[in-house]
Amino acid sequence: MKRRELLAGGAGVILAPGLANAQDAYPSRAVQMVVAFPPGGQADIVARPVSSALERLWRQPVPVVNRGGAGGAIGNASVARATPDGYTLLMALSSLAMLPEADRLNGRAPSYTVDQLAPIALITADPTVLVVNADSPWRTLEDFVEDAKRRPGAITYSSAGNYSTLHVAMAMFAGAAGIDLLHVPFQGGGPAMTALLSGTVQALSSGPGPALSQVRDGKLRALAQWGATRAPGFEDVPTFIEKGYRDVEFYIWAGVFAPVATPASVQDRLRASLREAVQDEGLKRALAAAGSPIDFRVGDAFATFFREDSARLVRAVQRIGKVD
Structure with a gap:
């Protein structure tokens, strides 16, 4: 009996440090x-x-x-x-x-x-940013909204999929502006950006990271942004709140x-x-x-x-x- 107790106690002494080391070692692969x-x-x-x-x-x-x-x-x-x-x-x-x-x-x-x-x-x-191709006819947010009201459902925008962040942001803006835009979902933000750059669609609500380099390279133009304040790198781009869309913040x-x-x-x-x-x-x-x-x-x-x-x-x- 005493021998079994000693063995059990010894096993406990041996196993406990092993368990502690396993936790301390994270990550071990x-x-x-x-x-x-x-x-x-x-x-x-x-x-x-x-x-x-x-x-x-x-x-x-x-x-x-x-x-x-x-x-x-x-x-x-x-x-x-x-x-x-x-x-x-x-x-x-x-x-x-x-x-x-x-x-x-x-x-x-x-x-x-x-x-x-x-x-x-x-x-x-980060706030999302409304971007369009640099060769598009829209130089300001007002240009974009005016054209969308003249041609309901004619302006297309891409997103990372139905109900994705990029879709919801644009839906919030379209609802507040009273315009009808045509949603074209893709399988992610990367393909959505590629669709805009290739001219497959005409607009995109993009995260600032993917958009910034394209704006700096002159391929895209930023018209507005969804933040309460202007984001770094987009200091010259007005917010929707500044433009009077009080409920458009994303x-x-x-x-x-x-x-x-x-x-x-x-x-x-x-x-x-x-x-x-x-x-x-x-x-x-x-x-x-x-x-x-x-x-x-x-x-x-x-x-x-x-x-x-x-x-x-x-x-x-x-x-x-x-x-x-």
């Missing part, structure tokens, strides 16, 4: 950063420098995995259902909360729900999420790592160059932001209603 859109969109632009900074910090690979489709729902759902061990993360956009509500409106069971994901940290929160944010059952110790490690990662000079340079300055929020600050913004966006989706 590659950590996937899922982006629910094709390359080139806002989530991708934020995810890549964040993953690079984490790789330098952790000395482990952090590959960005683009898993697009269904306006972001496929990639979001894949992380919601992933093993909750901290090795599959999501760089989500504000559409995260809108897509399940859109499914309900259209009589479909949501492929995921927001309570399946734990908010880890907000990285950026932000495309990017934040890191994990499956909700991820252990608290791993979530804490992730938050601490991301707090350190956003101080990385390479990350700061990359996001500044993309026109997406860091707006880091973690813990209760991000959870509150996410809850309040999600409620506002769900109401916006409900106003759009069913999309055939």
Whole structure:
């Protein structure tokens, strides 16, 4: 009996440090950063420098995995259902909360729900920007609205999919301006931008990151922006609020999420790592160059932001209603 007790006690002494080391070692292998859109969109632009900074910090690979489709729902759902061990993360956009509500409106069971994901940290929160081709006839927002009123349904705009951030922002503007625009959904912000640059569509509500370089290169013209104040890099572009559209305010944010059952110790490690990662000079340079300055929020600050913004966006989706 005493021998069995000694063996059990010895096993406990041996196993306990092993368990502690396993927790302390996170991450001990590659950590996937899922982006629910094709390359080139806002989530991708934020995810890549964040993953690079984490790789330098952790000395482990952090590959960005683009898993697009269904306006972001496929990639979001894949992380919601992933093993909750901290090795599959999501760089989500504000559409995260809108897509399940859109499914309900259209009589479909949501492929995921927001309570399946734990908010880890907000990285950026930028207003979207209304951009058109530089050779278009519209030099001002007033030009655009006047033409749209003359030709209802004739002006086309692209988006990252039905009920995506880019769709909802344009729907908010069109409703406030009393104009009818033709929505052409694509499978992500990158393809939506390509459609505008190629002339397939005529307008786009873009995140500032993807739009800034195209505006600087003279390929696109920015007519207005959805923020309460003018965004860095777009200081010469008026806001919709300045133009009298008081209810047109929208932000495309990017934040890191994990499956909700991820252990608290791993979530804490992730938050601490991301707090350190956003101080990385390479990350700061990359996001500044993309026109997406860091707006880091973690813990209760991000959870509150996410809850309040999600409620506002769900109401916006409900106003759009069913999309055939």
